[in-house]
Amino acid sequence: VAERLEAPPRPTAVHRALDLIAERWTSLILREAYFGVRRFDEFQRGLGISRAILTDRLRRLVDAGIFERRPYRARPRRFEYRLTEAGLDLYPIFIAIKDWGERWVPEAGEARVRLRHRLCDHDTTARVVCAHCGEPLRAREVTYTVSRGRGR
């Protein structure tokens, strides 16, 4: 019982996901990637990050399956970091978190990133909706059941 009181339970899916992206440099690297940055030197210059930290964070993101490391030059051999499907799938969530942060933990004088949705040609913010009916998901309107997973 003592142990149960000391150690947190196994990480849930939420926490496994947050563990991968919550670290500050990691979230900044992801932001750059969503802005189109792919190469080590561009990340390094854009963020003013040390090469050691950048190397470490990129490796973690590759290990997590969020980035894929691809050669783009043979001599000297150079790699770029491309978002995988998992990394791209994280993008809208990242934007939703950004919107929440700007709304609820604003910081005076902070530069704002305004997003434009090319598809509809309007400024955009993220909205999280039910994948079935398209209405916004609200805590009070969602119930849940817990089932054992079948493993994967």
Added chain:
Amino acid sequence: VAERLEAPPRPTAVHRALDLIAERWTSLILREAYFGVRRFDEFQRGLGISRAILTDRLRRLVDAGIFERRPYRARPRRFEYRLTEAGLDLYPIFIAIKDWGERWVPEAGEARVRLRHRLCDHDTTARVVCAHCGEPLRAREVTYTVSRGRGR
């Protein structure tokens, strides 16, 4: 320059938000709250968390404006922790993160939480869409401009 290379830049809105919710116990407390838990003892029993850690995390969540502490009994004086508008606004993002985690960092045999949307009476997952046109937000279809904030 050395300092710039050592210290991460000021936290962005994304990181300020993640800082508030990414800690493991905190994300579990939020999960319980979204399931309807409000009282200290219920959080404590449900999570097997020590009273000291729970007290600390609840205080942080109150300070962050995610929970509001409200008296529900006068003698002895007891409080419950209610989600604020900011806390409720975080719910759909939390679900989107859960969906991402289950999809991309699955864990064999893990219990699954199945969500049912009472509004449409179907099982649901989160979808993040453009608040203007309702289409899914994709990194390749969003451009951005950076503008200085006016402060708040």
